[in-house]
Amino acid sequence: MELTRLPILKPALKSRYPQLAVFIVMLAGYIFAILAGFIGTPVGSRNFSIVFVWIAWWAILILVAVPFFGRGWCAVCPIPLPGEWLQRGAVLNPPDKKPKWLNLRWPKFLRNIWLQNISFLLLALFSSVLLTTPNITAIILAAMLFAAIGLSMVFERRSFCRYLCPVGGFIGLYSQTAPIELRIKEKQVCVVCDGKPCYNGSQTGYGCPWDVFPGGLRKNTYCGLCMECIRTCPHDNIAINLRPFSADLAKPSARIDEAFKAFIMLASAMIYAGVLLGPWGALKDAAYNVGTSAWLIYAIIFLAIIFAVLPGFFALGILKTKSALPLKQRFASFATALIPLGLMFWVAFSLSFVLTNASYILASLSDPLGLGWNLFGTASTAWKPMLTSILAPAQTLALVGGLIWSARTAQKAANEIKSSSIPVITFCFIVTLVMLWLLL
Amino acid sequence: MKRLELLSRILITLAIVGAVGTPLYFWSRTPLIHARIAENGGWTPDVIRANVGEPLHLKLTSDDVVHGFAVGQMDMQSVDVLPGKVTDLTLIFDKPGIYTFYCTRWCGLNHWRMRGTIEVGGSSSDTQPASAPLYVTLKINIDAPHNAPTIPVQKPSALRGQSFSTQLPITNSTNYYRANSPYQVFDELSNTSLTETERWDVAAYLWQSNTTAESLANGQRLYAQNCAACHGENGAGDGVFADDLTALGATLQRSMTGDNKMTMQTPADFTDPKRMMGASPALLQGKILRGGMGTGMPMWGSIFTEEQIWDLIAYLYSFQFEYQK
Numbered sequence: 001m002e003l004t005r006l007p008i009l010k011p012a013l014k015s016r017y018p019q020l021a022v023f024i025v026m027l028a029g030y031i032f033a034i035l036a037g038f039i040g041t042p043v044g045s046r047n048f049s050i051v052f053v054w055i056a057w058w059a060i061l062i063l064v065a066v067p068f069f070g071r072g073w074c075a076v077c078p079i080p081l082p083g084e085w086l087q088r089g090a091v092l093n094p095p096d097k098k099p100k101w102l103n104l105r106w107p108k109f110l111r112n113i114w115l116q117n118i119s120f121l122l123l124a125l126f127s128s129v130l131l132t133t134p135n136i137t138a139i140i141l142a143a144m145l146f147a148a149i150g151l152s153m154v155f156e157r158r159s160f161c162r163y164l165c166p167v168g169g170f171i172g173l174y175s176q177t178a179p180i181e182l183r184i185k186e187k188q189v190c191v192v193c194d195g196k197p198c199y200n201g202s203q204t205g206y207g208c209p210w211d212v213f214p215g216g217l218r219k220n221t222y223c224g225l226c227m228e229c230i231r232t233c234p235h236d237n238i239a240i241n242l243r244p245f246s247a248d249l250a251k252p253s254a255r256i257d258e259a260f261k262a263f264i265m266l267a268s269a270m271i272y273a274g275v276l277l278g279p280w281g282a283l284k285d286a287a288y289n290v291g292t293s294a295w296l297i298y299a300i301i302f303l304a305i306i307f308a309v310l311p312g313f314f315a316l317g318i319l320k321t322k323s324a325l326p327l328k329q330r331f332a333s334f335a336t337a338l339i340p341l342g343l344m345f346w347v348a349f350s351l352s353f354v355l356t357n358a359s360y361i362l363a364s365l366s367d368p369l370g371l372g373w374n375l376f377g378t379a380s381t382a383w384k385p386m387l388t389s390i391l392a393p394a395q396t397l398a399l400v401g402g403l404i405w406s407a408r409t410a411q412k413a414a415n416e417i418k419s420s421s422i423p424v425i426t427f428c429f430i431v432t433l434v435m436l437w438l439l440l
Numbered sequence: 441m442k443r444l445e446l447l448s449r450i451l452i453t454l455a456i457v458g459a460v461g462t463p464l465y466f467w468s469r470t471p472l473i474h475a476r477i478a479e480n481g482g483w484t485p486d487v488i489r490a491n492v493g494e495p496l497h498l499k500l501t502s503d504d505v506v507h508g509f510a511v512g513q514m515d516m517q518s519v520d521v522l523p524g525k526v527t528d529l530t531l532i533f534d535k536p537g538i539y540t541f542y543c544t545r546w547c548g549l550n551h552w553r554m555r556g557t558i559e560v561g562g563s564s565s566d567t568q569p570a571s572a573p574l575y576v577t578l579k580i581n582i583d584a585p586h587n588a589p590t591i592p593v594q595k596p597s598a599l600r601g602q603s604f605s606t607q608l609p610i611t612n613s614t615n616y617y618r619a620n621s622p623y624q625v626f627d628e629l630s631n632t633s634l635t636e637t638e639r640w641d642v643a644a645y646l647w648q649s650n651t652t653a654e655s656l657a658n659g660q661r662l663y664a665q666n667c668a669a670c671h672g673e674n675g676a677g678d679g680v681f682a683d684d685l686t687a688l689g690a691t692l693q694r695s696m697t698g699d700n701k702m703t704m705q706t707p708a709d710f711t712d713p714k715r716m717m718g719a720s721p722a723l724l725q726g727k728i729l730r731g732g733m734g735t736g737m738p739m740w741g742s743i744f745t746e747e748q749i750w751d752l753i754a755y756l757y758s759f760q761f762e763y764q765k
Contacts, residue, residue, distance in 0.1 A: 024452055028459040035460060039467045042503045046524025091448040369463050371470045372499055372526025380525075 001242040002185075004230070013227050013240070016092055019076070027078035030141065032368075037138025041370035045383070047134035048368035051360045053141070054131045059354040061171075062346050070175030074168065075225040079144050080161050083152030084209065094206045101153045106163060106211075112257040116169030117264055121306070123166050124268050125299050128275065128287040158209040161224055168224075173261050174343045175220040176248035181241050182214070182223050182230075189237045190215030198229035198238070205232040214238060219248035221258070246405065252336035252413040256328065259335035260311070266338050266431065267306040269345035273438040277352055310431070317423030325417050333417050334424045337410035341428050344402025345435055348395040352439060356385045395439050403432045473500045475507040475521045475543065478550035483541070485556070492536050492562030500527045508544030511558060512743030518544040533560040540742035546669045549684050552738040573741075575726030578619055582726035588623035588717035592640040596622075597762040601645030604638055610646075617650040618750075621720040622760070643717075644761040651754035656763070659755025662748055670736060675710035675759040682707050685736065707736065710759040717760065724753045 004010050012018050029052075037049030044050040065073045087103075088095040123130060123140070130136050148160035161168050184190050198214050201207035208214065210224040214233075217223055230238045253259070274280070275287045286294035315331055323330050359381055366379035373379065406428045407421070414421035474484045480503075490496040500509055500521045510518035511531065519527050533539065543554035575582055610616065610628055622643040629639040664673065670685075672678040685706065710716055728749050731739030740749065 020448060024455045027452070028455040031456060031459040032463060035463045039463060041501060041524040043524030085452075090445060091452065092445045367526075369467055370501065370524055370526070371466060371472070372501075372528065 003180075003240045003242055004238070009240070013230050016231070019227065020091070022076050023078060023081055026076055027081055030078040030145070034138045034141045034145075036369055037134040037136075037141065039369065040134055042134055043370070044132040044134055045357070045360050046364060046367075046370055048364050049134045049137045049141070050132065051357075051364040053137060055354060055357050056361050058350060059358070061167075062350045063354065066171055066174045066178065067343065067347065068178060068180070069225075070178030070180050070220045071171055071223065071225045072178075072180070073171060074161065075227065077161075079165070080148045080152070080158045080209070082145065083149035083160065084158060086149065087152040088206060094201055094203060099156075103156045104154055106155050106159050110163060112255070113163070113169045113172070113261055114257050115164050116166060117257065117261055119164055119166035120169055120264060120268075121303070125302060126290055127272070128284070129290050131276075132288075157207075157211050158224070162210055162222065169261055170265050172221040173258060173265065173339060175223075177246040177340055177343055178220060179243055179245050179247075180225075181217075181220055181243055181247070182225055182227075183217055183239060183241055184215055185237050185239050187215065189235045193235060193237075197232045197234060202232055202234070204234075207232070218251070219253075221248070221253075246340055246409065249336050249339060249409050250412050250416075252333040252416055254329050254332045256332050259332040260307075262335045262338040262342055263311050263314075264306050266342040266345060267310050268302075269342060269349050270431070270435055270438060271302055271305060273345075273349045273352075273435060277349070278438060314424075314427050317427050318419070321420045321423060323417055323419035325419070330417060330419060333413050334410065334419075334421075336413050337406045337421075337424050337428065339406075340409055341402045341406035341432065344398045344405065348398040348402075348435065348439055351394055351398065352391060355387050355391055357383075358386050359384045392440055396436065399432050399436055399439075403428055470499065472526065473498055475500065475502045475509070475554070476504050477548040478553035479548065480504065482554045483543075483556040487556060488541075488558045490531070490533055490558055490560045492533055492560055494532070496531045496533070496558070498529045498531065500529060501525065505547050506545050507547050507554065509541060510544045512540040512542060513745055514539065520545065531558075533558070536560050536562045538742075542743055544665065546680065549681055551669065551681070552736065555738075573725060573729055574618055574722040575729075578722050580720070580723050580726060582723055582730065586621065586718040586720075586723055587714040588621070588626075590623075590626075590636075591713035591717055593637060595762045596637075596640035596644035596760070598641070598644040598648040599762070599764050600638070601641035601643070602764075604634060604642050605645050608632070608642060612646060612649055614650055617646060618721040618725075621718050621723070622647065622757075623717045624720070626717070640717075644763070647754075647757050647761055648763045651751075655751040655754050656758060658748070659751035659753070662744070662752050663755055666740070667752075670707040671710060672707070675756070677707040677709035677711075679707065681736075710756050713760060716757065721750070721753045724756060725749055728752065 004013065033049045033052055036047060040047045040049065061073055069075075085091050087101060089100045126136075130140060144160075144165070147164065148158075151159040151164065190196075193215075195202065196213065196215070197204070197207070199207050199212075205228050208229060209226055210222055212222050214223075214229045230240075275283050282294075283298070286292075286298040289295050311331075314335070315327065318330050318334055319327065321330070325333070360383065362376075362378040362381040366376045366381075367373045368375075407425045410421040410424040410428065414424070473488070476482060476484070488496070488498070498509075500519070502521045502523045502525075504523060506523065507521040508518045509521050509527070509529065510516060514531075514533075516531070519529055521527050537560055539558040539560060541556050541558055543551055545551070547554065605612070608629065610625065622640070625643040625646060626636075626639045629642060632639070634642065663671075668679050670677075670679040670681045672682065708715065727737070728744070729739065729741035731737050731741075744752065
């Protein structure tokens, strides 16, 4: 179903101003969060930066934006904006023919998501400190803003979003499951289109910031939903479609970087569930005391689970399955089945800590800088976990649903590559049991 | 298009300036007093200025754990300072001088170091010169040991002591009580016909008759709030921090800056009869007033009033004596 046919949505997307208005608010909010992290109280649960980034934003991202809108967050994310505006030398106007800055192509050997895998893992290893310490959060937020600006000066388009953003990697991976997609309407129109302004830019707008030719879009992973091609397409050939969930997963990816992204996300959801929600004090201490030998052991185990234990068992499982494909390709194709499972692991994990900590949002809203304000009369809202009675059933539902969804995906992948899905489904079943045990 | 581009740039600039400027403006105009555990800096700022008779508005916040705030020598309820929250407080000083404010919650091993001063300027009509405390006039060396050579076999009873007290050669004056230790009373009675146990009972009676139930209750309250963290609820020197001190072992000798200047001792045990029978109220007053000089015992002279200290001392002896209910 084509959403861009809706009479309100189409002009709202064609025009730059609604999105620009959202951008300005988002950017102001982002800068405010950085500042609050530096000058506000060092007590994480009362600091706007921690509460709004790691509780409110995370809840919206993982429970709503990613499952239902795919890269919907990327469409309004403020991080690339200053860099992009500087790169183009304009907010609204298309850039000059002659580039203002270096405008280099991104190096070929880095044209994959390994850097995103690494940047996510770097944050994940320090997450206990990052998620609780306002000034560390502020430093990371500022660093991302400046990294995006810096890369925009050196490389063309949004290199930060496409190749470095620690969040963008998994949003892209999981956006394949979303019921929203941006696609072309008629292939033939693109084939004969002169100049391909959606990729190269034109007088009406700039070329795809994500370095994607919309005519070739088969899956959501690298389309940032910036909506620019809707504005530049001279043939009105771009549509936003409503589609069944996980449509992109029917044809499994064969990329090993994406396969490991699936493992990284699946494993870190499990490790987080153990460290942040589990009853093991020593584990929490090890994760929190960055730089100590306990933390080093924790980091090694963390990486071993992600890169050796889980992929190892997974590879062992599919080792003996009959297929014409070599193991590496089978591994990458079958890892597609872990995408819905990983997403639902994150949903189940996030439900727990978001519902537990949501009451901090009200308090922080009334006193965002910790100066004793009470803007909305909610400053003294006491900490109280919400909806505790539905938490366990909702988590179970998410995990069991994820398992079924994964099994279906595994079957489709098995059909594609003419192999058996049983080892993959068994693997999914076992990790789901472990996750159930960790969460409940 | 040109005009819209300009307008967008202006809007973006305004948004950024607003997002930076607004919080900075309010932040710089709201001076907070931050409380952190002593190892991380204690109170910031730790010197506050005020004027006599003018209300002093304070906004207190904690950057880590729950702390408390109170000003010594002042009749005020202590307030809690909660992590990430702001506690508003207004104080009025009616006399100039340097006041000590301090943490009233047992926030950590160095809790007692969490102090700051309020310098109250202005003039006052009733300036009284401070008189030297009793231990100074009596020339008691409060750092020397004052253990009693002998100790009672059973807990001395004020009730039993009362019956002998009328026929005794010693006075029951406050001055006498404050200047002498129970052992000195015991010793002075050595040429009477009383048995040793009876002589200790007389000391117990003397001590009780120099206090009141109200003073004892007040002393107990002060003790529970301020002393029990180290000296223990039952006076045995086994408070919650005493365990921490023991656990620290050798590092206990180290000051917060890392040098080995400290001679932190285990907190005094008030249930030890040797210590308490040999200590006069004047000696204890000196220790409380001045503190332990390098041990973990803080100086309380700037915090407790003289009366509070005498109440506290009266309560300390109740760990030794059986008082009438």
